[in-house]
Amino acid sequence: xxxxxxxxxxxxxxxxxxxxxxxxxxxxxxxxxxxxxxxxxxxxxxxxxxxxxxxxxxxxxxxxxxxxxxxxxxxxxxxxxxxxxxxxxxxxxxxxxxxxxxxxxxxx
Numbered sequence: 803x804x805x806x807x808x809x810x811x812x813x814x815x816x817x818x819x820x821x822x823x824x825x826x827x828x829x830x831x832x833x834x835x836x837x838x839x840x841x842x843x844x845x846x847x848x849x850x851x852x853x854x855x856x857x858x859x860x861x862x863x864x865x866x867x868x869x870x871x872x873x874x875x876x877x878x879x880x881x882x883x884x885x886x887x888x889x890x891x892x893x894x895x896x897x898x899x900x901x902x903x904x905x906x907x908x909x910x
Contacts, residue, residue: 818833822834835881839878842878843874
């Protein structure tokens with residue numbers, strides 16, 4: 803049975819709305835801003851082969867990916883700056899936790 807995109811999108815919208823209702827307004831605004839950011843991005847083309855060996859991409863593939871990232875960053879520079887400032891503020895306020903322990907193992 804194939805699930806169509808519209809009903810699945812409605813389910814996601816309802817689930818996100820439930821989460822956002824519980825958030826402080828500033829956090830809900832971040833979710834909204836991120837959704838706007840994603841709506842501006844083209845939908846990525848799925849990789850045909852799940853065993854894609856991206857470590858062996860050609861120089862041309864890497865340059866194309868770098869150009870795409872640079873274009874995205876340039877188009878959304880202000881949004882990235884807002885997100886970076888928010889992350890720095892959370893770190894400074896002690897609202898984050900380390901990703902790695904003293905042995906270099908992930909803490910997740």
